Every structure is written in structure tokens, then in C-alpha cells.
Amino acid sequence: MDKRKNSARFEKLSVCDRTVQRAFRCVGEYIGGWPKISVLIAVVVLAVSLVGFRSFRMHENLKSGYTDDTAPSIQEHKAVQWFFRNRTDNVLPGEPYYMAIFARAKDGGSVMNASHFNEVKDYYDYVVNQMNITHGNETYKYNQLCGIFCNFNSALWKLMAARKSYNIELQYPVTHVMGLAVNVGRYFFDISTDENGDMTGAATIAVYFHLFQNSSVYQEVLKKWEMAAYRYMKSTNYTYIDLTLHGANVLNAEVMRGGKTVGPLYVIGLALTLVFVMICMILTAWMHKQLDCSKPLVALLAVVCPILAAVTSIGFILLIGFHVNMLMIISPFLVLAIGIGVDDAFLLVNSWIRLSCFAEMQTRSKAERLGLVLGEVGPSITVTSLTNFFGFALGCVAPVPEIRLFCATVALAMLLDLFYQLMLFTPSLVLLSRCENKVIHRNATPETRRIADILNYILGRYCHFIVSWYSKIVALILIALYLAGAIVGIREMEVGMDGRSLLPPDSQSKTGLDIMIQTVGPTYQGLLLIVKNPPDFTDAVQYREFKKVVEAFETAPRSIGNETTQTWMKDYKRFLNPGPDLFDVMMGVTVPPMVESENETIDFSDFKIFLGTDPYTAWKNGIRYHEINGTVYIDEMLVMTGYCNVTSLGDKARLLEQWRETANRFPQYGLRPWDPDSQISDVILNVQPVTERTILITLVTMAVIFIPFIPNMVTVICATASVASVCAGVVGYLHWWGAVLDPVTMVSVIMTVGLSVDYAAHFGYHYHRTSMLDETPCSSKTQRLFASFQVRFIAFE
Numbered sequence: 001m002d003k004r005k006n007s008a009r010f011e012k013l014s015v016c017d018r019t020v021q022r023a024f025r026c027v028g029e030y031i032g033g034w035p036k037i038s039v040l041i042a043v044v045v046l047a048v049s050l051v052g053f054r055s056f057r058m059h060e061n062l063k064s065g066y067t068d069d070t071a072p073s074i075q076e077h078k079a080v081q082w083f084f085r086n087r088t089d090n091v092l093p094g095e096p097y098y099m100a101i102f103a104r105a106k107d108g109g110s111v112m113n114a115s116h117f118n119e120v121k122d123y124y125d126y127v128v129n130q131m132n133i134t135h136g137n138e139t140y141k142y143n144q145l146c147g148i149f150c151n152f153n154s155a156l157w158k159l160m161a162a163r164k165s166y167n168i169e170l171q172y173p174v175t176h177v178m179g180l181a182v183n184v185g186r187y188f189f190d191i192s193t194d195e196n197g198d199m200t201g202a203a204t205i206a207v208y209f210h211l212f213q214n215s216s217v218y219q220e221v222l223k224k225w226e227m228a229a230y231r232y233m234k235s236t237n238y239t240y241i242d243l244t245l246h247g248a249n250v251l252n253a254e255v256m257r258g259g260k261t262v263g264p265l266y267v268i269g270l271a272l273t274l275v276f277v278m279i280c281m282i283l284t285a286w287m288h289k290q291l292d293c294s295k296p297l298v299a300l301l302a303v304v305c306p307i308l309a310a311v312t313s314i315g316f317i318l319l320i321g322f323h324v325n326m327l328m329i330i331s332p333f334l335v336l337a338i339g340i341g342v343d344d345a346f347l348l349v350n351s352w353i354r355l356s357c358f359a360e361m362q363t364r365s366k367a368e369r370l371g372l373v374l375g376e377v378g379p380s381i382t383v384t385s386l387t388n389f390f391g392f393a394l395g396c397v398a399p400v401p402e403i404r405l406f407c408a409t410v411a412l413a414m415l416l417d418l419f420y421q422l423m424l425f426t427p428s429l430v431l432l433s434r435c436e437n438k439v440i441h442r443n444a445t446p447e448t449r450r451i452a453d454i455l456n457y458i459l460g461r462y463c464h465f466i467v468s469w470y471s472k473i474v475a476l477i478l479i480a481l482y483l484a485g486a487i488v489g490i491r492e493m494e495v496g497m498d499g500r501s502l503l504p505p506d507s508q509s510k511t512g513l514d515i516m517i518q519t520v521g522p523t524y525q526g527l528l529l530i531v532k533n534p535p536d537f538t539d540a541v542q543y544r545e546f547k548k549v550v551e552a553f554e555t556a557p558r559s560i561g562n563e564t565t566q567t568w569m570k571d572y573k574r575f576l577n578p579g580p581d582l583f584d585v586m587m588g589v590t591v592p593p594m595v596e597s598e599n600e601t602i603d604f605s606d607f608k609i610f611l612g613t614d615p616y617t618a619w620k621n622g623i624r625y626h627e628i629n630g631t632v633y634i635d636e637m638l639v640m641t642g643y644c645n646v647t648s649l650g651d652k653a654r655l656l657e658q659w660r661e662t663a664n665r666f667p668q669y670g671l672r673p674w675d676p677d678s679q680i681s682d683v684i685l686n687v688q689p690v691t692e693r694t695i696l697i698t699l700v701t702m703a704v705i706f707i708p709f710i711p712n713m714v715t716v717i718c719a720t721a722s723v724a725s726v727c728a729g730v731v732g733y734l735h736w737w738g739a740v741l742d743p744v745t746m747v748s749v750i751m752t753v754g755l756s757v758d759y760a761a762h763f764g765y766h767y768h769r770t771s772m773l774d775e776t777p778c779s780s781k782t783q784r785l786f787a788s789f790q791v792r793f794i795a796f797e
Contacts, residue, residue, distance in 0.1 A: 020708070021375045024382075027422065028374030032367030035427030042424040045416075046308055049315030057323040058256075065325065065402040066743060067682040072660055077679070079530050079672035083624070083636055084148075084212060093212030097222055098676040099247035101207045101233075102515045106242055110201030112188070116240040117160055117205070123236070123243060124153070124207055127229040135221045142209075142225055145218060148621045149211045155180075155615070156187050156207070169198035173524070173642065174563050180615050181574070183564055185524040185642055204519050209247075223249045234508075246512030254509040255326065255502045274303050277342055281349055287451060288353050294432035298349060305425050306341025309417035313409050327406040327747050340388065341417045344381040345425055351377050352429050366430045374426070380765040383710075385418035387702040387757050392750075400683075400690060406747060407694075463785040482729060489732030495688050496650025497680060497742040521646035524560070527659060529553065529639040532670030537569070537602040537634065544598065549666050553641055556662055558655060564642030568619045569602065575610045576603075604632035650740065653681035683743060691746045695727055698753045712768045719760035726756035763788055 031038045059065060067073055081092045103111050103120045111117060128142045128150075143150055159175065159182050162168055168177060172193060173185030190203035213219045226249040233243045278299040285291040314324060351373045392411035396404045465471050500510050535542035554562045611620050624636035646652050656675055663671035675681065703720040710716055730752045731741070739745055767788045 020379050024378030025371040025375040028371035028378065028426070029367045031374075031422060031427050032365070032370035032430050035430040038423045038427040039431075042420055045419070045423075046312055049312040049319065052315040052317070052319030055318055055321075057318070059323045059325045059402070066400055067679050068400060068686065071679075071682040071686070073678040073682040076530075076672050076674045079532065080528070080674045081212070083530050083638070084621070087624075094214040094218060095212065096676060097209070097211050097213050097248075099209040099226060099245070100512075101209075102244040102246065102512065102519075103205045103207070103241045104203060104244075106238075106240060108203070110192070110203065111205040111241065112160075112163075112199070112202050113240075114164060119238045119241045120205060120207065120243075121157070123233070123238075127225075127232065131225070131228060131232065133221055133225045133228060135217065135224060140221050140225070145221065145225075146209075146211045149209075151618065152210055153187075153207050155182050156184075158615070159184065169196075171197060172199050173560060181566075181570070183566060183640075183642070185560070185564055186526055189519045189523050204515065206520065226250060227253070244508055244511045244515060246509070246516060251499065251509050251512075254504065254507045255499070258502050258504040258507070259326075261504050270303065270307075273342065274300065277302050277345075280346070284350060284353055288356070290353050290356055292435045294435040298429065298432060301425055301428050302342050302345030302349070305345065305420040306417050308424070309341060309413045309420050312416050312420075313413035316412060317405070317409050322405055325402045325405060327402060327743065328409060340384060340414070341421065344384070344417070344421050347377040347381060348373060348421070348426060348429070366433055370426060370430055373429075374422075381421065382418060383705060383765060384757060385414050387705040388414040388753075389418075390701045390705055392698070400686065403690065403694075403743075403747075407750075410751070459789050460782075460786060463782045463789070466785060467781045479725070483725065485736070486725075486728045486732030489735035490728065493731060493735040494650060494740045495684055495742075496648050496653070496740040497684050498649070498740060502744070517648055521648075521652065523644055524564075525558075525643040525646040525652065525655065526675075527553065527641050527643060528674045529641070529659075529663070530672040530674060531637045531639060532672065533668065534634040534637050535669070538604070540599040540601050543601055546669070549669060549671070550639060550641075552662050552665065553639070553659070556643075556658060558643045558645050558658075560642040560644050562641075564640075566640040568623055568637060571616050571619065572602065572607065572610050575613065575616055576606065607632050649677065649680060650684055652677060653684040656681045657685060687741055687743060687746050691731075691741065691749060694746075694750050695753060698750065699724055699727075702753070702757055706764065710764050710768050715764045715768050719757075719764040722760040723753060723756045727752055 077096075080096065085092050101120075101123070103116070105111050105113070105116050109116070111120065128146075131141065133140045146152075159170070159177065162177060163170060170184055170188075172188070172191055173183060175182045175184050184199070186208075187206055188199065188202035188204070189206065191199055192201045194200050211222075213222055226245075226247045230245045230247075230250050233245055278296055281295050281299045281302070282291060285295045314328065318324070352369070355369055355372055389411050392407045392414060396407045396411070498513075500513050503510050503513075535546045537543050537546075550565060550567065551562075553559065554565055610616050611623075622638040623634060625632055625634045627633070643655060646655055652675070656673065656678060659673035663673055699720055702723060703716055706716045706719055707713075710719070727749065731749055734741075734745065734749075741749075767784055
């Protein structure tokens with residue numbers, strides 16, 4: 001290596017390149033001159049971050065934190081809380097709680113059989129009225145917590161009792177008995193009917209638990225109660241039925257268990273990575289006659305540094321008061337950190353070993369040698385780290401809190417990976433250099449020369465192929481086919497969420513989700529509509545206009561129809577004009593249809609009697625009203641109706657969007673549709689725009705970061721286009737693989753930007769740099785490609 005030749009090459013660099021290279025040389029010489037201090041600094045940073053794990057907190061809820069603060073579900077959530085507020089002091093209730101029990105016959109028959117249904121009722125009675133939950137010094141039962149929702153399933157129990165005692169027939173989806181219309185569609189699924197339309201059986205029955213968690217104590221008690229109900233269900237062997245519990249706490253616990261099952265896979269992947277790195281580094285050292293006892297330790301450090309970066313980033317996030325969320329656990333961001341960190345280590349070690357072959361290095365200090373290494377590869381490893389850092393950092397502008405936290409953690413990991421590469425890995429190269437072979441092997445042995453010649457021949461032929469005209473035709477054809485498949489996949493990509501992919505294979509929660517998706521959703525999906533500004537029902541015009549609102553929901557796509565609609569107006573009219581009593585029902589008297597006139601109004605004279613008469617007392621919790629001089633005015637009310645053909649969470653999200661659009665057509669009534677999964681639905685609805693926006697921001701950021709390191713717009717455009725094509729391919733071909741675009745997939749797609757920028761940045765930087773370092777100004781493209789590959793891979797001069 002000739003100093004004058006190097007000086008001439010250095011002068012050919014642009015001012016920007018010379019400045020960057022000079023800066024990295026200075027950094028390398030400083031670190032190489034004080035390696036122990038550098039390692040000490042890295043250890044101190046790691047130790048400080050580990051303090052954060054003392055306050056480790058895991059955010060397990062998949063519903064909260066994954067929507068925009070201004071998302072419609074937030075307003076709907078507040079609306080339902082306000083409706084069920086305490087009437088005395090207007091204190092809002094806590095978070096809504098929802099759980100369901102599904103029962104199926106073991107013999108595949110009907111759960112409506114007395115022996116089967118009795119086991120369902122026995123389980124319900126035990127977990128509601130008998131099972132004790134201890135929290136602190138207090139003992140609780142579910143019936144002490146449910147409040148106004150304790151009778152949520154009373155219609156089912158009364159109906160089945162009447163069926164057993166009086167042998168009445170049930171009609172689907174609504175059964176009329178004793179003047180009451182009971183919506184059996186929400187309880188019975190996979191039904192069978194006779195020629196008269198009467199139900200003869202149901203393969204699945206659902207029992208629901210719903211209330212508001214009015215304090216943190218209630219939340220903890222309900223969590224313990226749900227887990228206890230789950231354990232009791234698992235430990236009890238029923239003769240006729242199989243029970244499945246579908247609840248948020250059990251589901252979260254199962255997701256966490258599924259996350260833990262991934263741990264061994266991470267360990268296996270880490271072990272394979274370590275073996276691969278060791279083999280590559282040992283082969284590199286052997287071919288350069290620099291194989292010594294330090295190389296396995298160098299390989300270990302190459303893998304450890306990115307792991308330390310991931311651990312340190314989480315530690316600092318915890319230290320400043322944030323928590324760890326599910327995305328950090330179930331997403332492969334640790335693999336991203338390892339992939340980029342190990343790649344940087346390869347570049348550093350390859351350059352370090354190559355320089356050791358030159359006689360000139362024997363007269364230079366280790367600090368100068370490290371300066372030359374960082375001057376050569378420092379800019380390229382920095383550009384990949386900074387592009388990823390700024391790309392993910394800009395992801396923090398996403399409106400979703402948990403996505404912001406995830407992006408911040410990964411961005412910090414990218415920056416810390418560069419920190420550990422410079423402050424721990426490179427000084428370790430200096431400290432371990434005492435083990436290096438001191439003999440200079442400028443000329444390789446015949447064996448290594450032969451291997452090098454083969455590798456260089458293959459690389460040379462490949463470079464010749466790349467610059468040939470026929471390779472351009474092949475590339476255009478392949479890229480066209482690749483992008484065609486990607487574009488079609490992107491256009492057909494389904495947006496949704498399938499929680500089953502997060503669960504371990506033996507989880508009963510998979511069965512619960514299967515029932516929700518394959519049985520409940522296709523048959524009955526309930527809508528709870530909050531009416532904040534009801535009309536004046538004594539005014540015929542206003543009442544008639546409001547009927548159009550209800551009709552709009554009843555005639556919308558996927559609606560079952562007005563049969564499943566439940567309003568206090570319908571029941572009040574039944575109360576005033578009762579249908580057949582129980583004896584009439586037994587004798588087969590049919591229910592006369594309700595007749596509605598064009599100028600109909602509501603007379604509230606018997607309204608208070610109506611609310612005090614069983615079974616209509618349930619409407620006390622479905623209406624808010626006040627009186628002025630004996631006249632009743634409805635302040636707020638609920639409307640319930642049913643839909644069908646909902647076969648996925650994506651379908652439910654689109655259905656919720658349809659409800660919102662219908663509600664927005666009637667702004668004067670202040671309509672708020674509500675569903676227990678509305679927050680998840682908003683997550684699903686936001687996945688696509690958030691993914692597109694985050695990828696676009698990241699690509700633009702990377703292009704901007706490229707410019708100082710690669711001051712050539714053609715190279716910058718090509719590198720950015722390469723990254724964009726990889727992102728398009730990942731999204732598009734995930735569709736052909738059967739995946740859906742959900743939050744986990746979204747995070748993985750965003751992370752592909754970080755992985756794919758690596759090669760584009762390194763090759764772009766070195767290809768641009770070779771045009772200024774080549775000895776002849778008219779150096780061919782083949783030579784420039786060959787020189788760029790020499791920096792990336794094992795090659796000999």
C-alpha cells in the first residue's frame with residue numbers, strides 16, 4: 001500500500017467525502033488509542049439502562065393504545081360510559097367488560113335438550129352466584145359486581161324455563177311470548193327448524209357477561225374471576241357439553257403464553273446466527289492467514305452487540321416511565337437489530353483483516369489501523385444506522401400511541417447498535433489484536449490463492465453479466481413480473497386481524513375465536529345504537545322522521561331486518577296492546593302484526609307503569625328521561641338491532657364503518673353506534689393508512705439521509721427505489737402467502753424498510769466512492785462493481 005497513491009486517491013474524493021472520511025478516521029484513532037475507556041463507556045451505558053428493568057411493565061391489552069386519540073371508537077366509548085353514568089351524581093362508569101361462554105353438545109346434538117341446557121345453567125349459577133374471589137382482605141362474587149347487568153341473560157333463562165314447563169315452541173330469530181318479543185338470535189346458533197319454522201334444536205348456545213369496571217379493584221377482581229371461571233371450566237368434566245370461554249383476560253394470557261413459546265425459536269435463531277458468523281469469520285481469517293484464538297470471541301461480540309442494543313433500548317424506555325407493549329414481544333425487531341448489527345460487524349472485521357495483510361500496517365499503530373478501517377466502512381455503517389434511526393423516529397409521529405412507542409424503541413435500538421459497534425466492538429478488535437498472527441502473508445498460499453481465484457472469477461463474471469445489455473433485458477423482465485405479482489397482491493390484500501395467529505396451538509381461545517368468526521358472526525352481530533338527542537315522540541312529524549333512522553339501519557347491507565330490532569317504543573306498544581298470553585301461546589294463537597299509522601304519536605300516560613312492569617323493567621337502564629308537569633321527555637335512549645354475514649374482524653370493522661356512515665346521515669339525533677370490539681375495529685381501519693404513511697415517511701427520510709453520504713442523485717434514487725420495491729414485494733407476496741394486513745404484519749412490513757436499506761446503502765456508497773478512488777478516471781463499470789463487492793465480501797487483490 002503506497003502512501004502517495006492513497007493520498008492521490010483521497011484527494012479525488014469530493015469535499016463532503018473527504019470531510020466524512022477524515023472525521024471517521026479521527027474517531028477510529030481516538031477509540032483505538034483509548035480502547036479500554038471506550039469499552040468502559042459502553043458498559044456504563046448498559047448498566048444505566050438495566051436499572052429501568054426494575055420497573056418493568058407490560059401493556060397486555062390489545063384494544064387500548066392502538067387507536068388515534070381522536071378515533072371514533074374513543075367518542076363511542078365515552079358515549080356509552082355517559083349513557084350508563086350514575087344518575088345521581090353523573091359519575092361515569094369504568095371500562096366496559098365483556099365475556100362470553102359458548103356451549104356445544106359433545107354428541108353433536110342440540111344444546112336445547114334439557115340435560116345439556118341444565119349443565120350450562122349449572123356452570124352459570126356457580127361462577128355467578130357461588131364462586132368466591134379473594135382480593136386483599138375482601139371476598140367477592142360476580143353477582144356483587146354486575147349491578148344493572150346481572151339480569152343480562154334473564155330472558156334466556158325465563159324462555160327456556162317456559163319451554164320446559166309449558167312446552168312452548170321457539171321461533172327464530174324472535175320468539176313472542178306473554179306479550180314480549182325475545183331475541184333468541186343472540187343466544188342460539190347453528191339452529192334447526194321444522195316445517196312450521198319452529199326451532200327444533202341449536203348446536204351452540206352463548207351466554208354473555210357484561211358490566212363496567214368501576215375501579216381498579218373491580219378490574220383486578222374481574223381478571224381473577226375470569227381466570228378462575230376458566231380454570232373451573234377446564235377442571236370440570238361435563239357429561240353432555242363442551243364449554244369454551246371467550247374473554248379478554250384469558251385471551252391476553254394465552255397471547256402472552258404464545259409469545260413465550262416463541263422464546264425457544266429466538267434462542268435457536270440466535271444460536272444459528274452465532275454459528276454462521278463464526279464460520280464466516282473463521283474462513284475469512286483463515287484465507288488471509290490471520291486465524292487465531294480471538295476470532296470466535298470476535299464472532300460472539302458481533303452477535304452480542306445488537307442484542308445489547310435491543311436490551312438497552314427497552315431499558316431506557318422503561319427508565320423514563322414507559323412500558324413494554326405486545327408489539328415489542330411478538331414482532332421480530334430483535335432480529336432486525338441483530339441483522340443490521342451483524343452485517344456492520346462483518347464489514348468492520350473484513351476491513352480489519354484485509355488491512356492486516358499489508359506490510360505498512362506493521363509500522364502503524366493499532367489506533368491508525370482502526371482509523372483506516374472506520375474511514376473505509378464507517379460512513380456506510382453509519383448511513384444504514386441513521387436512515388433506520390430517523391425512519392423509525394419519524395414513525396413516532398403516528399397517531400397511534402403504542403405504534404409510536406414501538407417506533408421509538410426500535411429507533412433507539414438502531415442508534416444504540418451504532419454506538420455499541422463503535423464503543424464496544426471496534427475497541428475489542430484492538431484489544432484482541434495481540435492474539436493476531438504477526439507474520440505478513442501478502443501473498444496467499446496455493447490453496448487460498450486457488451479459492452480466491454475461484455471466488456474472484458465468479459464475482460468477475462457476475463459483474464460482467466450485470467453490465468451487459470442482455471442482463472438489463474433479463475432484469476427488466478424479472479422486475480416486471482415481480483412488481484406485477486406484488487401490485488396484484490397489494491390490491492387484493494385483505495386488511496383485518498386474526499388473533500388466532502398469536503395463540504399457541506393448544507389454546508382453547510382459538511376455539512373461542514373460531515366460534516365468534518365461523519358461528520356467531522355469520523348468524524348474529526348485534527348493534528347497540530346510542531341516541532343522544534331523541535325526537536319529541538308526541539310530535540307525529542318528529543316521530544315519523546325518527547322511524548326513518550331506525551329503518552335505515554334495518555335495511556342496510558347485512559342487516560337481518562326489523563325482526564331483531566329492539567326499542568322501547570315497540571315494547572311500549574306491546575304493553576299497551578298486549579298479544580296472546582301464555583295460555584294462548586300454548587293453544588297456538590299467533591301474534592297479530594303491529595300496525596303503524598303515518599301520523600302516529602306516543603302517549604306517555606302509562607309510561608311509568610310500563611317501566612315498572614316485568615319484563616319491561618329492563619328498559620329502565622335503556623332510557624334516560626325527565627318529567628315536567630307530569631309530561632315525560634326522553635333525553636337519551638338505546639336502539640338494538642342485528643346483522644349477519646360477519647366472518648372476520650375485518651368484516652366487523654367494515655360493518656362498524658357502515659354504521660358510522662349511516663349515523664352521520666342523521667346528525668340531529670347524535671347517534672353513536674357501539675360495539676365491544678370498536679377499538680380493535682379502528683385499529684384495523686387505520687392499519688392500511690398508517691402503514692402507507694409510515695413507509696412513505698421512512699423512504700423519504702432515507703433518501704434525504706443518503707445525500708450527504710452518497711452525493712449522487714442517480715445513486716440515491718436507485719437505492720430508494722430498491723428499498724421501495726422490496727417493501728412492495730413484501731406486502732404483495734404476503735397476500736399470496738395467505739396473510740392479512742394487521743398491526744403485527746404492519747410492523748413487520750415497516751421493519752423491512754430497515755432491513756432492505758442495508759444493501760442498497762452499502763453498495764450505493766461504495767459504488768459511488770470507487771469512481772473517485774480508481775486509478776484511471778475512465779475505469780469501467782465492471783471494475784467499479786468488482787471493487788464494491790470486494791468491500792462487501794471476501795476478495796483478494
